[in-house]
Amino acid sequence: MTDFHQDGRAGIDADLVRRLLADQFPQWADLPVTPVKIDGWDNRTYRLGSELTARLPTAEGYTAAVDKEHEWLPVLAPALPVQIPEAVAKGEPGQGYPFHWAIRRWIDGDTASRDTVSDLTGFARSIAEFIVALLSCDASGGPVAGAHSFYRGAPPEYYHDETVEALAVLKGKIDTDLAREVWEAALASTWDRPPVWFHGDIASGNLLVQDGRLSAVIDFGTSGVGDPACDLVIAYTFFEGSSREAFRSAVAQDDGTWARARGWALWKALITLAADRDVDINRQVIDEVLADHMATRTP
Incomplete structure (x- = not known):
C-alpha cells in the first residue's frame, strides 16, 4: 500500500x-x-x-x-x-x-483574501454568524473531538509538548516568557458546558466569497463536537482592529474560550515559526496574540 x-x-x-x-x-x-x-x-x-x-x-x-x-x-x-x-x-x-x-x-466562489473581501468588518460578522449557527446545531450523536479532528475541539493540552519544544527553539527570537503565559492561560481554562459543533479549520483557504461577501464554508474534515475555541483563531490570522472587535462582539464567547483560542493560534504559529516556515506571517500572528493577551491583564 x-x-x-x-x-x-x-x-x-x-x-x-x-x-x-x-x-x-x-x-x-x-x-x-x-x-x-x-x-x-x-x-x-x-x-x-x-x-x-x-x-x-x-x-x-x-x-x-x-x-x-x-x-x-x-x-x-x-x-x-x-x-x-x-x-x-x-x-x-x-x-x-x-x-x-x-x-x-x-461550489462557485473565490478564496477569501484581503483582495477578494470587500468589507472586512462585515465579513467578520458573517463568519461569526456562521459560527453561532453551527454552535446551535444539535450535537447529539456527533463525532466527539479526537484523532479524527486532529484534536481540534479537545483541550489544547494535547499539543503541550509541541508548544514547549517550539518555545525552546524560539527563545531569544520572540517573547517566550509572555508566550508561555498565554499558553498556560489557555491550559488553565476549560469548556465546562455540553459539547457543541465546531468546524475546526475556519481559515481563509476554507472560506469562499462572491461579490466580496462570504458565500460558502468548505472542508469540514476537522469538524466535530466539543469545545468551539479553535474556531476563533481566525480573529488573529485574518482580522485585526475593528474587524476583530466586530468578530469578537458578534461571536459572543466568554473570556475562557478566548484564552483557549489564543492558545490554539499561538500553538500553530509557534510550531510553524520554529520550523522556519512562513516567518513573517507567523511572527505577526504571535505578536497579535501576545498583544491581545496583554490587553486582558487586570491592572
Whole structure:
C-alpha cells in the first residue's frame, strides 16, 4: 500500500481519478477531470465537469473525514447561513489507491483574501454568524473531538509538548516568557458546558466569497463536537482592529474560550515559526496574540 502523504502525494492525479470513476461511477466517467487551482495538503481535489468534484485523501490519517462528512454535512447544511459542501457519493479504494474518497457538488466562489473581501468588518460578522449557527446545531450523536479532528475541539493540552519544544527553539527570537503565559492561560481554562459543533479549520483557504461577501464554508474534515475555541483563531490570522472587535462582539464567547483560542493560534504559529516556515506571517500572528493577551491583564 502506497503512503501517499509520505511520498509527496505521488500517484494521485487526474488519470487515477478517471480510472476510479470508470470502475465505480461510470455515469460520470466521461466528465472532464481537472485539478482545482487552489488545493490543500490533506486532500487532492479535482473538478468533474462543471457540477462535481472528486476529493481524495493523501494519507490514512485524513480518511476519517470521508465518512464523517458524508454522514453529517447533510444534517448541518439546513441550519447554516451559507453554503457548505454537499456530499454526493463515497468512493472505495481501487486502482492502487488505498483510501475511501468523496464526490461533492462544486461550489462557485473565490478564496477569501484581503483582495477578494470587500468589507472586512462585515465579513467578520458573517463568519461569526456562521459560527453561532453551527454552535446551535444539535450535537447529539456527533463525532466527539479526537484523532479524527486532529484534536481540534479537545483541550489544547494535547499539543503541550509541541508548544514547549517550539518555545525552546524560539527563545531569544520572540517573547517566550509572555508566550508561555498565554499558553498556560489557555491550559488553565476549560469548556465546562455540553459539547457543541465546531468546524475546526475556519481559515481563509476554507472560506469562499462572491461579490466580496462570504458565500460558502468548505472542508469540514476537522469538524466535530466539543469545545468551539479553535474556531476563533481566525480573529488573529485574518482580522485585526475593528474587524476583530466586530468578530469578537458578534461571536459572543466568554473570556475562557478566548484564552483557549489564543492558545490554539499561538500553538500553530509557534510550531510553524520554529520550523522556519512562513516567518513573517507567523511572527505577526504571535505578536497579535501576545498583544491581545496583554490587553486582558487586570491592572
